[in-house]
Amino acid sequence: MKEKVPFTKFQKFLETLALLILLGSIIYLIFIWSTLPDTIPSHYNAKGVVTNWSGKGMLLIMPIISIILYTGLTTITLFPNIWNAPVEITEKNQNFVYTNLKTMLIVLKLILVSDFSYMTICSATKSSLSVLFTPIVLIAVFGTLAFFITRIIKGSKKLE
Numbered sequence: 001m002k003e004k005v006p007f008t009k010f011q012k013f014l015e016t017l018a019l020l021i022l023l024g025s026i027i028y029l030i031f032i033w034s035t036l037p038d039t040i041p042s043h044y045n046a047k048g049v050v051t052n053w054s055g056k057g058m059l060l061i062m063p064i065i066s067i068i069l070y071t072g073l074t075t076i077t078l079f080p081n082i083w084n085a086p087v088e089i090t091e092k093n094q095n096f097v098y099t100n101l102k103t104m105l106i107v108l109k110l111i112l113v114s115d116f117s118y119m120t121i122c123s124a125t126k127s128s129l130s131v132l133f134t135p136i137v138l139i140a141v142f143g144t145l146a147f148f149i150t151r152i153i154k155g156s157k158k159l160e
Contacts, residue, residue: 025117048129
């Protein structure tokens with residue numbers, strides 16, 4: 001079976017976008033750090049309302065988590081032999097399945113990096129999260145999973 005799955009143009013675009021968002025949030029923090037108040041929001045409830053405050057040093061946790069998620073998901077995309085697929089991999093469907101699984105991982109990475117960047121900016125500006133933040137994140141993550149799993153199952157049946 002395949003050991004490497006080449007990047008499509010769309011995957012490269014998504015990878016670039018995720019990296020730019022991650023770097024953008026880090027650069028944003030660097031530029032505004034000296035102007036940040038000593039106390040910033042550090043926790044939000046499900047409605048997006050601030051429920052806890054901490055020192056501005058806590059703001060560094062979100063970019064660190066983003067970097068860990070970005071690095072981990074990037075590493076995983078390089079090793080298709082460790083992925084679990086919702087179908088049996090055959091010679092006929094392997095390119096289709098692996099390409100779709102790789103795209104799914106990249107989309108999830110983009111969603112997570114975007115979420116943490118948004119939370120970083122909201123905390124830095126002492127803003128509440130949108131009341132729609134939690135539902136949108138849940139729909140985006142689980143919708144992405146459902147979309148790609150369904151696509152892989154249906155597409156593999158057509159290829160057999």
